[in-house]
Amino acid sequence: MQTLKVAIAGFGGVGRATAELLLQRRDRYRQVYGVDVRLVAVCGSRAGLADANGLQAGQLAALQPGLTGPAFIAASGASVLIEAGPSDFRSGGPGLAYLREALAAGQDCIVISKGALVHSGPQLRELARASGAMLKLSGAAAAALPTLDLLQHSLAGCQVLAVEGILNATTNYLLDAMRTQGLGFDAALREAQAGGFAEADTRNDTEGWDTACKLLLLANFGLGADLTMEDVDVEGIHAVTAQRIDSWAKQGLVPRLVGRLERVNGTLRASVGIKTYPLSDPFAQVNGKNKAIRLSSDAMGETIAIGCGVEPLATAAAALKDLEHILQARAARPALSKDHPA
Ligand SMILES: NC(=O)C1=CN([C@@H]2O[C@H](COP(=O)(O)OP(=O)(O)OC[C@H]3O[C@@H](n4cnc5c(N)ncnc54)[C@H](O)[C@@H]3O)[C@@H](O)[C@H]2O)C=CC1
Numbered sequence: 001m002q003t004l005k006v007a008i009a010g011f012g013g014v015g016r017a018t019a020e021l022l023l024q025r026r027d028r029y030r031q032v033y034g035v036d037v038r039l040v041a042v043c044g045s046r047a048g049l050a051d052a053n054g055l056q057a058g059q060l061a062a063l064q065p066g067l068t069g070p071a072f073i074a075a076s077g078a079s080v081l082i083e084a085g086p087s088d089f090r091s092g093g094p095g096l097a098y099l100r101e102a103l104a105a106g107q108d109c110i111v112i113s114k115g116a117l118v119h120s121g122p123q124l125r126e127l128a129r130a131s132g133a134m135l136k137l138s139g140a141a142a143a144a145l146p147t148l149d150l151l152q153h154s155l156a157g158c159q160v161l162a163v164e165g166i167l168n169a170t171t172n173y174l175l176d177a178m179r180t181q182g183l184g185f186d187a188a189l190r191e192a193q194a195g196g197f198a199e200a201d202t203r204n205d206t207e208g209w210d211t212a213c214k215l216l217l218l219a220n221f222g223l224g225a226d227l228t229m230e231d232v233d234v235e236g237i238h239a240v241t242a243q244r245i246d247s248w249a250k251q252g253l254v255p256r257l258v259g260r261l262e263r264v265n266g267t268l269r270a271s272v273g274i275k276t277y278p279l280s281d282p283f284a285q286v287n288g289k290n291k292a293i294r295l296s297s298d299a300m301g302e303t304i305a306i307g308c309g310v311e312p313l314a315t316a317a318a319a320l321k322d323l324e325h326i327l328q329a330r331a332a333r334p335a336l337s338k339d340h341p342a
């Protein structure tokens with residue numbers, strides 16, 4: 001049986017949930033793909049663990065100091081890296097160094113943090129192209145809500161004319177809690193933090209940056225654009241007051257923080273801001289920490305997906321969906337070269 005060695009960098013809520021789910025699914029990988037998927041290394045900012053024979057769930061509680069940093073990936077012999085560190089789109093975050101190292105070495109990468117992809121997307125894509133590595137990012141691009149899958153697979157061949165998305169769970173949760181429970185902004189934010197889906201720096205959620213990051217990933221990795229944060233008009237929800245919420249409610253309107261991409265005269269325009277919807281619009285029904293995406297295309301009309309799951313499991317599952325796609329692609333490779341010898 002073939003072996004596939006996986007390493008995880010960034011071992012907080014999502015990294016740990018991904019490790020646990022991967023270990024639970026090992027039998028499935030053996031049965032469906034005939035592959036022995038081993039978790040061979042994990043690391044946080046100051047400590048890690050590695051074992052080429054595969055780590056077991058019971059070992060993950062205690063990491064060893066010092067075993068961290070991009071070099072640990074090569075040392076572990078992993079051929080797939082799952083990156084789940086903090087998101088920092090201004091610097092690329094710690095993920096950038098891990099991804100550069102892994103992609104340059106030809107290791108397939110599953111990215112859950114957004115920072116490096118937004119900061120250095122074209123460079124990372126080029127590293128992947130040059131080394132033949134696969135670069136997957138479902139976890140970064142709204143995770144449990146299918147977004148890139150729709151653009152890359154479900155609407156393949158269509159021209160996507162517009163994308164509108166409730167892409168950030170925290171802001172949707174806040175707006176909803178203020179509107180339906182009369183909670184104050186700070187109290188609602190504390191609930192989102194307790195739920196494990198707010199960013200470490202919650203301004204990234206409330207000021208609209210997380211939505212803008214996800215929108216850029218959809219534009220650049222889903223629609224082949226090359227936009228930067230400078231190209232996005234970004235408005236958050238931090239200035240929303242109880243009075244404004246009341247006034248919208250009296251008009252029968254539901255506020256959502258949405259990211260929008262629109263083709264205008266052949267150019268893709270990107271913006272993030274509050275939009276209000278009448279109750280008859282499906283976006284008005286996307287409650288709590290749910291997310292949604294509406295795509296308009298030339299030939300398939302309008303497609304809407306709504307989704308969420310319990311975090312951090314849902315994001316772990318989105319990342320491991322990418323792993324399944326990598327297993328499928330790896331399985332298809334020998335068949336391809338047999339049918340079409342070079
Ligand atoms: N929590 C959620 O619902 C979702 C989170 N994400 C993204 O997943 C990522 C992780 O999120 P959480 O696990 O919730 O955050 P977290 O803060 O619990 O975990 C991040 C981990 O990265 C570690 N880290 C920091 N610097 C590092 C370095 N140089 N090397 C290795 N590890 C380092 C930290 O010690 C921490 O344990 C973030 O980028 C977030 O934006 C994406 C989708 C949903």
Ligand SMILES: N[C@@H](CC=O)C(=O)O
Nearest residue numbers: 168169170197198199
């Ligand atoms: N903070 C984000 C979670 C990860 O992307 C959100 O609220 O959606």
